[in-house]
Structures are given as C-alpha cells and as structure tokens.
Amino acid sequence: MPRKRRPKLAVWKFASCDGCQLSLLDCEDELLAIAGELEISYFVEATRAVVKGPYDLSLVEGSIAAPHDLERIKKVRRISKFLLPIGACATAGGIQGLRNFADVKDYIPLVYARPEYIEALETSTPISAHVPVDFELQGCPINKRQLVETVCAFLQGRRPQAPAHSVCLECKMRGNICVQVAQGTPCLGPVTHAGCGALCPTYQRGCYGCYGPKETPNTASLSAWFKNRLGVTDPELLRLYRTFNAGAEPFRQESKAHEH
Amino acid sequence: MSTRTIKVDYLARVEGEGSLHIKIKDGAVAGVQLAIWEPPRFFEAFLRGRHFTEAPDITARICGICPVAYQMSAVHAMEDALGVQVEGPLRALRRLIYCGEWIESHALHIFMLHAPDFLGYDDSLQMAKDHPDLVKMGLQLKKVGNELVALIGGREIHPINVRVGGFYRVPAKEELAPMAERLRWARDAAMKTVAWVAGLPFPDYEADYEFVALSHPDEYPLNAGRLVSNRGLDIPVKDYEDHFQEEHIVYSHALQSALKARGPYLVGPLARYNLNFDRFSPLAQEAAKDAGLARECRNPFQSIVVRAVETLYAVDEALSLIEAYEMPDAPALQAEPRAGVGRACTEAPRGFLYHRYRLDEEGLIREAKIVPPTSQNQKIMESDLGRFVSGHLDLPDDKLTWQCEQMIRNYDPCISCATHFLKVKWDRE
Numbered sequence: 180m181p182r183k184r185r186p187k188l189a190v191w192k193f194a195s196c197d198g199c200q201l202s203l204l205d206c207e208d209e210l211l212a213i214a215g216e217l218e219i220s221y222f223v224e225a226t227r228a229v230v231k232g233p234y235d236l237s238l239v240e241g242s243i244a245a246p247h248d249l250e251r252i253k254k255v256r257r258i259s260k261f262l263l264p265i266g267a268c269a270t271a272g273g274i275q276g277l278r279n280f281a282d283v284k285d286y287i288p289l290v291y292a293r294p295e296y297i298e299a300l301e302t303s304t305p306i307s308a309h310v311p312v313d314f315e316l317q318g319c320p321i322n323k324r325q326l327v328e329t330v331c332a333f334l335q336g337r338r339p340q341a342p343a344h345s346v347c348l349e350c351k352m353r354g355n356i357c358v359q360v361a362q363g364t365p366c367l368g369p370v371t372h373a374g375c376g377a378l379c380p381t382y383q384r385g386c387y388g389c390y391g392p393k394e395t396p397n398t399a400s401l402s403a404w405f406k407n408r409l410g411v412t413d414p415e416l417l418r419l420y421r422t423f424n425a426g427a428e429p430f431r432q433e434s435k436a437h438e439h
Numbered sequence: 440m441s442t443r444t445i446k447v448d449y450l451a452r453v454e455g456e457g458s459l460h461i462k463i464k465d466g467a468v469a470g471v472q473l474a475i476w477e478p479p480r481f482f483e484a485f486l487r488g489r490h491f492t493e494a495p496d497i498t499a500r501i502c503g504i505c506p507v508a509y510q511m512s513a514v515h516a517m518e519d520a521l522g523v524q525v526e527g528p529l530r531a532l533r534r535l536i537y538c539g540e541w542i543e544s545h546a547l548h549i550f551m552l553h554a555p556d557f558l559g560y561d562d563s564l565q566m567a568k569d570h571p572d573l574v575k576m577g578l579q580l581k582k583v584g585n586e587l588v589a590l591i592g593g594r595e596i597h598p599i600n601v602r603v604g605g606f607y608r609v610p611a612k613e614e615l616a617p618m619a620e621r622l623r624w625a626r627d628a629a630m631k632t633v634a635w636v637a638g639l640p641f642p643d644y645e646a647d648y649e650f651v652a653l654s655h656p657d658e659y660p661l662n663a664g665r666l667v668s669n670r671g672l673d674i675p676v677k678d679y680e681d682h683f684q685e686e687h688i689v690y691s692h693a694l695q696s697a698l699k700a701r702g703p704y705l706v707g708p709l710a711r712y713n714l715n716f717d718r719f720s721p722l723a724q725e726a727a728k729d730a731g732l733a734r735e736c737r738n739p740f741q742s743i744v745v746r747a748v749e750t751l752y753a754v755d756e757a758l759s760l761i762e763a764y765e766m767p768d769a770p771a772l773q774a775e776p777r778a779g780v781g782r783a784c785t786e787a788p789r790g791f792l793y794h795r796y797r798l799d800e801e802g803l804i805r806e807a808k809i810v811p812p813t814s815q816n817q818k819i820m821e822s823d824l825g826r827f828v829s830g831h832l833d834l835p836d837d838k839l840t841w842q843c844e845q846m847i848r849n850y851d852p853c854i855s856c857a858t859h860f861l862k863v864k865w866d867r868e
Contacts, residue, residue: 192456194478198503198596204551205595207582211575214564225551226562227451227844245478274500275480286484299479320503320596378593382600383770384607387496389597418489423500 186235186334189221191255193241193248194275194303198320199266200224200240205323213327216334232258236333238326242268244275244303256310261333264306265326267319271391272426274319276303279426280434305426314339317372319389319423325374342373343394346386350377358385365405367419370396370429391424398433413437441465445828445840450847450854452552452562457854459843461828471825473817473847475854486807491517491776491798492603498794498809499597502853504547507540507588508787510601511662512794512809517603519677520781520798521774528767529605530662535760536591536598537661537785541753542584542625543595544788545708545746548851549636550577553743556845557639573635576628580750583625587757590618605771615761622758629751630726636747637730641740642842644827648737648819649701650710653786659718659752660711660786667714670701676784679793685810696815703818706790707850708745709736720759723752739823739849746788746851776802787812789851813852820850 190200204210204225213219220230237259243252256262264270272279278286279302287299306312316325325341332339342348346368350357358364358380366385368377372393379386392398398420405411411419420434443463450457457475461468482501489497494513499506511533518525525533550573551563560566567574585595590610592598600606651672653664666682667673674682685696698704713735716724727748736745778800784791790812797806827846831839 194480196500196503196506198500198506201503201596204547205581205585207578207585210578211564211567211571214567219564223449223451223456225452226564228561228565244480247476248478273480274482274485274497275478277485278481281485283481286481287479289484289487290479290481299481303480319500320594375594379599379607382593382606382608384599384602387599389599415490418493422493422497 185216185218187220187230187232188217189232189234189237189259190224191221191237191239191241192223193239193252193268193306194244195241195266195268195273197224197240199269200238202265202321202323202326203238206327209327213330217330234259236261236263236330239264239269239306240266242272242275242303242305243309244300246298246300249300249309252306252309261313262306262310263314263316263329263333264312265316266321267317267389267391267423268303269306270315270317270427271424272303272305274423274425276426277421278303280421303426316341317391317424318374322374322376344373345369345393345396346371346373346375346377346380346390349373349375350380353377353381355380358383359409363409365409365411365419367401369401370398387422388420388430389423391427392429396429398429399436402433402437413439443836445836445843447840447844450844452555452848453852453854457852459824459847461824461843463828463832466832468825468829471821471828473821473824477854483807483809486796486804489804491521491774491796491802491804494796494804495601495603496597496599501809501811503596504544504853505540505787505789506597507536507592507601508785508792510598511537511785512783512792514601514603515662515783515785516781516794516796517798518774518781519783520779520796521603521777522779523604523772523774525605525772528765529609529771531760531764532591532606532609534661535757535764536588536601538753538757538760539584539587539591541661541788542750542757543581543588544584544851545750545753546577546581546584546632548788549632549743549746549750550574550581552851553845553848554636554639556841556848557641557743576631580625580628580632583621583754586621587618590615602771604774605767605769607770609767609770611766612764615764619758619761622754622761625754626722626751626758629747629754633726633730633744633747633751636743637732639743641738642827642845644740644823644830645737646739646823646826648705648709649698649703650713651698651704651706651791651815652710652714653784653791654714655718657718659715659756662785666784666791668704669713672698676793677782679782679784680795683810685814695817696810697818703822704815705819706812706815707742708749708788709739709742710790711786712736712745712748719748719752720755722755723748726751739846742849742851776800789813789853790815811853813850813854816850816852820847820852
C-alpha cells in the first residue's frame with residue numbers, strides 16, 4: 180500500500196516556561212520514531228528549519244498574556260487542522276494567571292524599572308478563551324506518556340485515552356496509604372485531574388493540584404474537611420487553590436470563597 | 440553609503456523566544472540588538488504574599504529546562520533567612536539531583552541544540568539521519584540525567600520532592616543502586632561525547648572576559664561557594680547586590696546585569712571551568728586535557744567541549760555521591776517561620792542565578808528578587824556578536840546569520856528565565 184503523506188506537526192509557544200514542549204524532546208526513546216511518523220514542520224525550540232503550513236496537528240504551549248498574542252493564536256488556529264493546548268498555561272492561564280486576581284499595573288513596577296515599555300495584557304488566559312480547541316492535555320507540566328498517547332491517537336484517528344478522574348484513583352491504583360486520612364496532610368488529590376500518577380502522595384506530600392481540576396470536583400466539601408478536621412485557615416486555602424491552575428473555573432471559584 | 444542588515448526574527452534552538460537585529464553601516468557594525476519578546480510573567484510580583492514553603496514549587500515554573508536550579512536557589516535562600524543549615528546526606532542528595540539536571544540540560548544542549556550548527560544541520564533530527572548512533576547516544580545520555588532528576592525529585596520537569604529543609608521523601612540506599620548502573624554507562628558515553636565534540640570545527644574567536652562563578656574550596660561548584668572572578672572579585676553571596684547591578688539600557692529598554700566596578704561579565708560553563716578546573720574530578724581533568732582544551736579557554740564556541748567535560752564530571756560526581764550515600768534519619772530539617780532576609784546563588788547549567796527573599800514573621804514573602812543567568816550574560820552576548828561580525832564581514836548574509844545564531848547558542852540562553860527582567864522594544868529600520 181502506498182504510504183500517505185506524513186502529517187505535519189507544529190509546536191507553538193505563548194507565555195510559558197518551555198517545559199511542556201520540552202516534554203516532547205524528553206521522549207528520548209520515542210522521539211526519532213515520532214519524527215518518522217510526523218513531519219516536524221515548525222518547532223522553534225528544536226529546529227531552525229520551517230516547513231510552511233497549514234499543519235495537521237498543532238501543539239500549543241503557553242497562555243495568552245501579551246497583546247500581540249491575541250492575533251497570533253487566531254492565526255495558529257486558522258492554519259491548524261487539529262489544535263491541542265498542552266499544559267496548565269495553555270489550558271488554565273498558568274501561574275502567570277495570578278495577575279487576574281490583582282491589578283497588573285501594580286505588578287509591573289515591582290519587576291520593571293520602566294513600566295511604560297511593558298506590553299502585557301491585564302489577564303493571562305487559556306487558549307480556549309480565544310479559539311476553539313480540539314482536545315486539551317492538563318498538567319504543570321504535562322505527562323510525556325500522555326503526550327505520546329495523544330499524538331498516537333491523532334495518527335490513528337481515535338480519541339486519546341486521558342482519564343478525567345481524580346488523583347485519588349491513581350493513588351489507590353498505586354497502593355499508597357492516604358496521606359490525608361493517615362497523616363493529616365492536606366491533599367488536593369480528591370479534586371485534581373489524574374495524569375501525574377499520584378506523584379506527590381507517593382513522595383509523602385499532599386497533592387498541590389498542578390494537573391488542575393478534575394471533572395465535577397467537589398471543592399467546597401474538601402475545603403470544609405481541610406478547615407474542620409485539619410485546621411487549615413482561609414488564607415492557606417486561598418493559596419492552595421491559587422497556583423498553576425488558578426484560572427481554572429472550579430479552582431478560581433473556590434479560592435474566591437476564601438478571600439477576605 | 441551602504442547599509443546591511445542581519446535579522447533573525449525567531450531565534451531557533453534556544454529556550455524561549457527572542458530575535459536578533461544587527462546593523463552594518465559602511466562596513467562597520469553600527470548596532471547589535473538581541474531582543475527578547477517573551478511576554479512578562481511577573482514572578483517577583485506574585486511571589487509577594489506567598490508562604491516561604493511555596494517558593495521552590497513556584498520558582499521552578501520560571502524554567503522547564505532548569506527547574507532544579509530555581510528550586511535549589513530558592514531553598515538555600517529561604518534557609519539563609521530562617522537560619523537552617525542542611526548538611527550530610529541531605530546536602531549530598533541536593534548535589535545529586537543537581538548533577539541530574541546538569542547531565543540532562545547539557546546533553547540536550549550539546550546534541551540537540553548546539554552540535555547541529557557545527558556540522559551544518561538545521562536540527563538534531565536531520566543530524567540523526569547521517570549520525571544515528573551519535574544522536575541515539577546523546578538522547579540516552581540526556582535520559583540518564585532525567586532519570587536521576589526523576590528518581591530524587593519525582594519527575595524530570597518541575598520535580599515535586601524538593602522542600603525548604605530537605606525533601607519530602609528520601610530514598611533508601613538500595614533504591615539508588617540501579618541508577619549507578621545507568622551512570623556507569625553514562626560515564627563512557629560522556630567520555631565519547633568529550634572526544635567527539637573536541638573534534639568539531641570551531642570558528643576562530645576569542646574574547647577577554649571577566650568570568651564570574653561560584654567557587655568552593657573542596658568541590659566543583661553547584662550549590663555553594665563564594666562568588667569569584669578572574670579579575671579579583673571574591674565575595675560572599677550575601678554581598679551580590681553591592682557588586683552587581685541591573686542596568687536599564689535605554690536603546691533596548693532591557694534590564695541587563697553588570698558589575699558595578701567593571702561592566703559586562705560572563706557566567707556559565709566557560710566561567711566555571713576557568714575558575715574551578717582544579718576541583719574537577721581527576722577523570723574530568725584528564726578528559727579535558729585529552730580533548731586538547733587549554734587550561735584557560737576563551738573561545739565561546741568551545742563551550743560545547745566544556746559542557747561535555749562538565750557532563751562527564753556530573754556523571755562521575757553522581758557516582759561518588761551514590762557510593763557514599765547513607766539514608767538520613769529524617770527527610771528534612773524543621774524550618775520555622777521568622778522575619779528576615781535570605782540570599783543564595785547556585786550554578787544552573789547555563790550559569791549562576793541569584794535569589795533574595797524578605798520574609799515576615801509569619802513566613803510570608805514580602806519581597807523577592809531573582810536574577811537568572813541569561814540576564815547576566817546578555818551584555819556579553821551583544822558585545823561578542825558585534826566583535827564577531829566585525830571580524831567576519833566578508834561572509835555572505837546567510838552564513839553570517841547562521842554563525843550569529845550559533846554564537847548566541849554558545850551561551851545556552853534561557854530566554855523564558857530572563858524574560859521577567861527583560862523587555863526589548865525597538866524600531867526596525
């Protein structure tokens with residue numbers, strides 16, 4: 180059977196740390212095979228060669244946080260058949276989304292000596308706030324196994340397997356003892372999206388929610404548990420929900436509930 | 440009058456997004472502008488009000504390639520503020536995870552970002568078609584580094600196990616044994632890497648740098664030491680801000696670090712090598728000599744060789760640390776909140792970074808200052824580009840452009856790190 184044209188892959192970066200696109204280069208055993216199945220056509224972190232679009236699959240890292248990116252993401256959408264935001268910046272606005280709870284004009288002089296030269300949007304927002312997306316991979320950073328699975332699913336024309344259940348379930352599957360029940364360590368596992376393999380509880384610490392909210396999380400119940408049984412204060416609760424996925428709606432709302 | 444312009448709108452194979460603009464007027468370089476147009480992310484602003492225990496997790500997100508460097512500078516600075524001294528096996532574990540990051544980051548840079556320039560490939564995937572075994576070896580070497588970071592830290596990008604006072608969980612000695620097997624393979628691979636990069640064709644260029652790096656009496660610097668230079672600087676880390684300043688350059692509207700007394704300086708592998716050669720392990724010293732690397736190296740294109748020697752050192756050091764390791768009684772020392780100021784420098788793969796935090800009595804951060812390696816090297820990068828171009832004006836545009844890109848990659852710049860300090864905006868003529 181004649182081989183079809185290899186699909187074109189593009190990797191785009193917006194406001195981010197580069198960690199999620201690095202996950203692709205961190206697939207040391209799979210990278211050459213991936214490059215055999217897909218034509219890596221635009222990936223500035225890895226190559227100076229550029230193959231013109233349109234692209235079959237676009238991985239998008241980072242949030243929309245600067246004025247010129249408002250237009251750029253629309254262009255990326257126009258020239259991409261499938262568009263896949265990867266990581267907490269792209270799916271929830273990232274840690275830089277903490278500006279959404281403050282006035283960015285107060286932030287700028289704390290970092291820059293000449294605020295008048297800074298071009299920054301008032302908010303840092305996910306890709307889906309600006310263009311339609313085809314699927315999303317949550318996580319800060321994403322899990323590279325999930326990335327490979329998602330790319331394979333794309334190549335095979337099927338839906339990726341990325342369960343939307345909680346970290347708790349992953350913890351049970353690993354046979355961990357619950358850090359919250361057994362040790363009284365506050366853990367966001369019950370409301371956090373699976374994908375990391377329950378890393379933090381495995382390392383004897385509470386989950387800090389870097390994969391963002393799971394489907395239908397009951398954050399209010401968990402917060403009540405934290406407060407009443409573990410003595411966690413409102414300012415601590417606010418900080419707990421307000422990190423890398425602070426802009427994800429369930430976490431945003433829950434953090435608001437603990438503002439004073 | 441003739442004007443020639445060299446422009447690279449998207450610098451490839453660097454971490455983060457930047458561009459380069461060089462103007463040549465009447466046969467002389469009229470201006471070099473390295474523009475960094477990453478959107479600002481305001482880490483120092485939103486760190487205010489966060490608890491000291493959160494700093495390692497939050498600052499890791501400044502950079503996906505060297506998160507351990509940010510975590511290490513953050514925990515050491517907090518411990519400085521809180522009067523906590525981490526010694527023994529916990530200190531050794533920190534050094535071990537840092538070795539993992541050096542191996543991972545250096546192997547990435549050598550094989551995937553830098554070497555393709557020397558051999559005329561656009562990227563390592565193209566290079567792999569002609570040199571499959573070499574690229575596969577590089578990827579496996581990188582993988583060993585990532586495995587080491589993941590073993591100690593839980594995962595390779597944004598590890599979850601680093602905390603103020605130590606770790607959340609420490610490994611038993613036998614958990615490290617399989618890693619030693621992998622590292623013994625990596626030691627051979629790193630030696631082959633040194634020998635290979637030593638034979639690359641290096642453009643003819645040298646500069647009279649002031650090198651600045653940490654220096655420690657007993658070890659090649661990672662987590663600790665004094666800040667020293669080849670021009671007499673020798674200060675404790677706490678005096679950093681007395682000797683260095685971030686300047687706001689009007690033409691580029693960028694913040695760039697400089698020595699108050701003397702101006703631009705270089706940080707990173709070349710600086711560490713020139714200031715600390717005698718603290719390399721014998722194996723690393725031997726490899727450097729066999730590679731024909733001079734005791735003093737001032738050609739930035741040869742930084743790829745120094746990176747390879749440092750990779751070998753990191754593998755060798757990791758093996759020694761694993762061999763000597765005894766599991767500590769507790770995974771961390773207690774760190775109680777108190778008001779104070781803490782400062783620390785540690786050596787990221789691409790150069791040292793400085794953190795300073797002021798804490799209140801509840802342990803909340805009131806002020807944060809972070810100076811990453813790339814903002815320290817920015818001035819040198821621009822002056823090197825100007826000098827290099829002046830000496831190679833006879834080259835055609837495409838070749839000169841490529842060599843300029845290669846020059847920038849000599850510094851392994853991390854633009855995402857630098858960007859919350861840098862914002863460049865200028866008119867293109």
